Amino acid sequence: EAGVVQSPRYKIIEKKQPVAFWCNPISGHNTLYWYLQNLGQGPELLIRYENEEAVDDSQLPKDRFSAERLKGVDSTLKIQPAELGDSAVYLCASSPFRTERYHEQFFGPGTRLTVL
């Protein structure tokens, strides 16, 4: 079974430029998450999708960040314009469960973004 796929793995851009990250979850996983992770810290949720619906985007900085999951499968996260403080690893995860009891998630390798 293929895991969560993310691309690109690395991205270097100058500040004020736009950038986009792509994620393809594990087949059959309805729930998709985007996280931001700073070095040595735990991931911080940006947005969670249940199929096509964004059910939790309370931590997404909506002035510059946007995300979509149009067909309920793959997803794109965009930053426009990027700022120096956006340098981090952006992780995508998916989960087959949608119950309160289980939240097991499967992560992709992440995209390391460097904003110069």
Added chain:
Amino acid sequence: TQLLEQSPQFLSIQEGENLTVYCNSSSVFSSLQWYRQEPGEGPVLLVTVVTGGEVKKLKRLTFQFGDARKDSSLHITAAQPGDTGLYLCAGGARGTYKYIFGTGTRLKVLA
């Protein structure tokens, strides 16, 4: 605000030593997961604990969920260099679909 505090934040030990990592919160969690993350990779799920007082063993790793489901611990016996990584606890707070990660414990096992 729900928080998962992990301790210690950093741990450097010699191969063969034992260690325990703690994950604490003031909130009750419906389940808790432990992940290990290596440099350049995403976190990998190690275990899920659901029942208060539950103990699960995964080879040299022992995971325990507190009786009140507010805390958890990870014990590694006879640590090996391959155990090096960032250990993360994470959980879904009871009554919500919110899922949060702990602050992380960076473990280095020296050969």
